[in-house]
Amino acid sequence: MCWPSGCRRRRSARGGRRSRRGPRGGTRWGSWCRRGRNRFGGCRPWPGPGNCRAGRAGPCYGHRHEARCHRCPRRHDDDAGECPGALIDVLIRSPGASAPGLRRAVTRPISTGVRHATEETAMSDHRKLGRELGLFDTDPLIGAGLPYWLPDGATVRHTLEEYIRDAERRAGYRHVYSPVLGKRELYELSGHWSHYSDDMFPPMELGAEPGAEQVVLRPSLCPHHAVIYRSRGHSYRELPLRMAELGGMYRSELSGVLGGLTRVRSIQLNDAHIFCTLDQVADEAAGALEMIRRAYEALGITPARYRLSLPGPGGKYVAAPEMWRRSTALLTDVLDRSGLPYEAVEGEAAFYGPKIDVQVADGAGRESTLSTVQVDFHQPEQFDLRYIGPDGARHRPVMVHRSIIGSVERAVAHLIEEHGGAFPAWLAPTQLVVLPISEAELPPAEALVRRCVDLGLRAELAGPERGSLGARIREARLVPYQAVVGAREADDGRVALRLRDGRRLDPLPADEAPARIGALVAAHSTELWDAV
Structure with missing residues (x-):
């Protein structure tokens, strides 16, 4: 994503536009924008890996992540008529704003050059979201209308x-x-x-x-x-x-x-x-x-x-x-x-x-x-x-x-x-992600995943090799349940649950947490947690 060419923020010594959030010589994420506007006319940095390869236009995360530079050359020849990369700031920064989904009343206009829409309309198009979230796709070789x-x-x-x-x-x-x-x-x-x-x-x-x-x-x-x-x-x-x-x-x-x-x-x-x-x-x-x-x-x-x-x-x-x-x-x-x-x-x-x-x-x-x-x-x-x-x-x-x-x-x-991709827990592709804080907590985290799978839950392990705890939490923002396992939880045989809607529960025994999640899933409930 690129900074707007009319941005008044100070230029760095390298000629790029510096974010007020980052140090001199680089934005908070270590990348610089040299020209152009971002896709939504905004003036803010965007979290995510990788830089745009479409020349000199700042970081682009659209190939596989949340946004794309308007100069990105990649195009998808399919019936959606859009390149993936339409998940916008609302989806990234406020998952679970209204559980069980992500929809909320956000109507700030976003600019795409000649097209204006609302953030909610942009984020709710299933053709973009489905591709962003890896649910379905199409290919001209298979044929139109054959996803x-x-x-x-x-x-x-x-x-x-x-x-x-x-x-x-x-x-x-x-x-x-x-x-x-x-x-x-x-x-x-x-x-x-x-x-x-x-x-x-x-x-x-x-x-x-x-x-x-x-x-x-x-x-x-x-x-x-x-x-x-x-x-x-x-x-x-x-x-x-x-x-x-x-x-x-x-x-x-x-x-x-x-x-x-x-x-x-x-x-x-x-x-x-x-x-x-x-x-x-x-x-x-x-x-x-x-x-x-x-x-x-x-x-x-x-x-x-x-x-x-x-x-x-x-x-x-x-x-x-x-x-x-x-x-x-x-x-x-x-x-x-x-x-x-x-x-x-x-x-x-x-x-x-x-x-x-x-x-x-x-x-x-x-x-x-x-x-x-x-x-x-x-x-x-x-x-x-x-x-x-x-x-x-x-x-x-x-x-x-x-x-x-x-x-x-x-x-x-x-x-x-x-x-908005945040399906009810019983329908979600991944229902629980286990997040060990460090390598030392991997054994109890792996045991928790096995316990969940034995109960019929769709659980995955997101270990420290996939980045910091904050990065892994953001990556799993659409997963209904995030189980954090730190040194204290590992010693006590407990797990700290974070819900998709932002709630953090008191640590629960490692046997109780999967059982309570499994009961909600089996009941096909749209509630993320049943207070007892």
């Missing part, structure tokens, strides 16, 4: 998926796996081909001869689950039959709308379908809304609004007025009974039925749909789904579509922005 997950991001994703699977098991769902490909006839039968083909990838022909079989990357999991239900006979005693899958699907998005994790071409969808009688629909839809509420509470997500999505004008919807009337009445009743405020919006329904959409908003106020509950009379009819009723006759089930977090990609993107 790959780095180890920390994969940890967040896996933990989120396991939370959802566990919540579904507890709610009586049975999990299945289905292929990401299907014959074109499958989607013609479901109605996707006639109503949704513009968003699907073109068919792949299996063979060169005319009339060869065509397969398609699936745009939805619904047809596969309908076929799985149809593959066995069912009695009314089995209903509701709740079928869930975290599976891949694909959308042929135009390159202009792709961005980060929110709009991608390869999607991992948290999807479920409930096959039930007409009398069971309302209770199943209400139960799905309750699952969504509990998940949002554990994830620290606040919905922006609930939307009843209805059909609009045009031919993209199934032409069955009576079906639409019945399904709309069912969802309206569910919303009214739940007491949730909602608004009805035309033109947002699925092609086969209305839906309840749970909307979330990013830092700029842009809304997106994260969770959904839908009632579908169309696909059970298309696939001729049946169950044997108490009268011995064959009856048609109703299909309730339900997604707690929607696509995993969009959910993680929202979590990154919602928490």
Whole structure:
């Protein structure tokens, strides 16, 4: 980062601009700025290693750290359109300002030459934060809209998926796996081909001869689950039959709308379908809304609004007025009974039925749909789904579509922005970092890490070889728990815990601290500490 060219601070004998915090001949961090402005128009030194290699413009920490010089030549050719290095002063100097995340009301304008924004908006863009924190990235060789997950991001994703699977098991769902490909006839039968083909990838022909079989990357999991239900006979005693899958699907998005994790071409969808009688629909839809509420509470997500999505004008919807009337009445009743405020919006329904959409908003106020509950009379009819009723006759089930977090990609993107990278402790890539003050405390620190790992915690050791204690604490500023082990703690068999929100706890026994952290993690709590 460079000092502004108009800075009035005294020049050193070397011609650079000297910080009032540092000695003559160098800034506090031993580097000098000779020209230019920093990226944010500020006039302050920036902590971090390394100098800019882009000529003579002072220290730059943007290649892997918190900021970058505006003259840095490195550019990333990806859908984010930005070089990493957007974590700004708010994120560095005040981690955990409002636990469990880092978001707070900071609106001091920052200047980037021709672009003005707020610090909060800049720090909450998941495309920048995700790369800065080593969660995900993209590469032109793989393709736009096809992000790959780095180890920390994969940890967040896996933990989120396991939370959802566990919540579904507890709610009586049975999990299945289905292929990401299907014959074109499958989607013609479901109605996707006639109503949704513009968003699907073109068919792949299996063979060169005319009339060869065509397969398609699936745009939805619904047809596969309908076929799985149809593959066995069912009695009314089995209903509701709740079928869930975290599976891949694909959308042929135009390159202009792709961005980060929110709009991608390869999607991992948290999807479920409930096959039930007409009398069971309302209770199943209400139960799905309750699952969504509990998940949002554990994830620290606040919905922006609930939307009843209805059909609009045009031919993209199934032409069955009576079906639409019945399904709309069912969802309206569910919303009214739940007491949730909602608004009805035309033109947002699925092609086969209305839906309840749970909307979330990013830092700029842009809304997106994260969770959904839908009632579908169309696909059970298309696939001729049946169950044997108490009268011995064959009856048609109703299909309730339900997604707690929607696509995993969009959910993680929202979590990154919602928490500024400071995830709830149970979701954090690293939950505890152990900080021995010197080499002498390494053995008890290593024993503490092993104890935490045995308890299922994600714990790491940050030894003195990684810098001073202060530098290691700053490096681990997003980790929920920092365990400092000094000579006194090592002798007493204790550990001094520092919480991400700035609190420092009294030293605890080395066995008690991991156990209490583990209890909070197992409860999926958003609180960092439970006072006893």
